[in-house]
Amino acid sequence: MTPEILSRMKPALETRSRVLQAIRDFFLGRGFIEVDTPVRIPAPALELHIDAEPSGDAFLRTSPELHMKRLLAAGYERIFQMGPCFRRGERGRLHNPEFTMLEWYRLNADYNDILADAKMLISFVAGKVLGGTSLTYRGQRIELMPVWECLSVEEAFLLHAGWDPVRKFDADRFDLDLVGKVEPGLPLQCPVVLMDYPAEAAALARRKPGRPEVAERWELYIGGMEIVNAFSELTDPVEQRRRFEECAGERKKAGREVYRVDEEFLKALEKGMPEAGGAALGVDRLVMLFAGSDDIDGVRPFCT
Amino acid sequence: MYAVGDLRKGLKIEIEGVPYLITEYSFLKPGKGQAVYTVRMKNLLTGSTMTKSYRSNESFGEPNIEEKELRFSYKENEDFVFVDESYEQFSISAEVLGNSKFFLAEDMKVNAMYFNGQPIEVTLPFFVEKKIVFTEPGARGNTATNVTKPATIEGGYEIHVPLFINQGDTVRIDTRTGDYADRVSK
Numbered sequence: 001m002t003p004e005i006l007s008r009m010k011p012a013l014e015t016r017s018r019v020l021q022a023i024r025d026f027f028l029g030r031g032f033i034e035v036d037t038p039v040r041i042p043a044p045a046l047e048l049h050i051d052a053e054p055s056g057d058a059f060l061r062t063s064p065e066l067h068m069k070r071l072l073a074a075g076y077e078r079i080f081q082m083g084p085c086f087r088r089g090e091r092g093r094l095h096n097p098e099f100t101m102l103e104w105y106r107l108n109a110d111y112n113d114i115l116a117d118a119k120m121l122i123s124f125v126a127g128k129v130l131g132g133t134s135l136t137y138r139g140q141r142i143e144l145m146p147v148w149e150c151l152s153v154e155e156a157f158l159l160h161a162g163w164d165p166v167r168k169f170d171a172d173r174f175d176l177d178l179v180g181k182v183e184p185g186l187p188l189q190c191p192v193v194l195m196d197y198p199a200e201a202a203a204l205a206r207r208k209p210g211r212p213e214v215a216e217r218w219e220l221y222i223g224g225m226e227i228v229n230a231f232s233e234l235t236d237p238v239e240q241r242r243r244f245e246e247c248a249g250e251r252k253k254a255g256r257e258v259y260r261v262d263e264e265f266l267k268a269l270e271k272g273m274p275e276a277g278g279a280a281l282g283v284d285r286l287v288m289l290f291a292g293s294d295d296i297d298g299v300r301p302f303c304t
Numbered sequence: 305m306y307a308v309g310d311l312r313k314g315l316k317i318e319i320e321g322v323p324y325l326i327t328e329y330s331f332l333k334p335g336k337g338q339a340v341y342t343v344r345m346k347n348l349l350t351g352s353t354m355t356k357s358y359r360s361n362e363s364f365g366e367p368n369i370e371e372k373e374l375r376f377s378y379k380e381n382e383d384f385v386f387v388d389e390s391y392e393q394f395s396i397s398a399e400v401l402g403n404s405k406f407f408l409a410e411d412m413k414v415n416a417m418y419f420n421g422q423p424i425e426v427t428l429p430f431f432v433e434k435k436i437v438f439t440e441p442g443a444r445g446n447t448a449t450n451v452t453k454p455a456t457i458e459g460g461y462e463i464h465v466p467l468f469i470n471q472g473d474t475v476r477i478d479t480r481t482g483d484y485a486d487r488v489s490k
Contacts, residue, residue, distance in 0.1 A: 048338075049337055049338045050336075090331070090333060090339070091309075091331060092331025093330065093331070094332075095331060172359075174337070175334060175337035178334050178337060179332040179337075179340045183334075201336060201337070219335065226335055229335045280335075
């Protein structure tokens with residue numbers, strides 16, 4: 001990256017700095033504590049489509065999730081963390097293999113409480129950074145408040161892809177139609193929340209009470225970009241171990257590296273963890289919205 | 305071989321024996337889902353374009369493509385003869401040249417692309433100057449540029465020009481589209 005490019009990025013990096021500051025102010029002002037968990041870890045969370053970057057005999061974290069949940073299990077009621085995460089091979093307009101993620105968790109809460117947090121957070125950060133809650137991104141006027149349009153994944157797929165992935169899940173078709181048909185069809189003038197994913201598409205989320213075919217997971221889209229993923233956390237150690245092992249089997253079958261199961265995390269769940277909700281937010285993408293950048297390269301210096 | 309993650313704009317790949325040039329490339333990945341790579345590419349043999357989506361397990365061939373800097377020398381029957389720096393001669397058919405054959409001029413520098421030793425595409429400078437050898441006189445005083453009339457350039461190719469262009473004028477032509485660009489001289 002040349003000095004000229006870096007110098008042109010200065011307004012975007014000033015916006016970035018204000019966004020980081022506003023996020024911290026938001027959580028610290030609401031009784032959350034900021035935690036730093038290890039970046040270099042022995043057992044990244046097992047997910048079928050997320051690959052970790054090796055680092056000697058360990059890995060760089062793909063998310064701080066498992067360590068943060070161990071803190072929850074130890075009785076920390078409200079925690080947040082903002083820092084680097086790494087996902088091998090992810091590079092595009094919205095992806096860089098190293099990126100900045102915000103995660104926050106609450107004990108005795110579910111994904112609805114986390115959605116309320118997210119709404120207040122986005123409106124708070126917009127107020128601090130833009131002085132209001134309207135912005136224009138890629139030529140589209142977006143009103144961040146007060147309306148967040150909520151659709152179930154079922155509704156969104158029936159509307160834009162013509163089939164119901166909850167009734168009969170098809171992993172390949174789900175991913176292809178999600179990026180090819182559903183996401184491009186979502187409204188752009190306000191934030192959009194997709195709720196209640198097929199249980200198969202949410203490895204670390206709790207099943208919805210009374211509707212075990214869906215998991216309590218939502219995703220927030222703003223300006224067509226996926227910004228936040230949230231769960232009612234899975235706290236059942238038996239179910240969690242079964243899902244990890246199932247995922248390990250699928251990764252092995254697909255010829256992908258199989259990370260060992262994080263036994264310390266499962267042990268923490270076995271001791272008994274209260275209900276909890278949590279979310280992960282792509283900080284770079286949030287900055288892209290506020291800085292009007294089309295590309296993640298415009299808001300992160302030294303993208304690879 | 306290229307893995308799908310190696311693809312990028314401007315890269316040439318081979319699929320089932322056909323060379324393609326990637327003109328657009330996007331990496332899309334839902335948070336928990338698998339990556340979808342959407343690739344827009346141009347078939348280098350036919351010039352047609354297509355868009356396809358791939359998953360991470362796809363791989364692609366590396367086409368045997370060579371590019372040569374050549375200068376146009378002369379026309380011989382249906383073939384056009386070019387020379388390289390060391391004056392070695394290369395013959396390229398009218399069919400490969402397409403409409404470009406009308407825009408060649410002696411000594412013009414071109415870029416020729418070869419696939420498995422066969423010429424498949426010749427790229428000319430973006431703009432060439434050609435003399436109008438025939439056009440009907442335009443209405444006097446009409447300088448509108450949105451009204452056009454047919455005109456024939458030296459070599460016999462017909463383009464559409466504004467009404468103020470006269471027979472004997474020299475015009476600039478965009479070789480990428482084959483369209484009139486502007487007037488050079490009267």
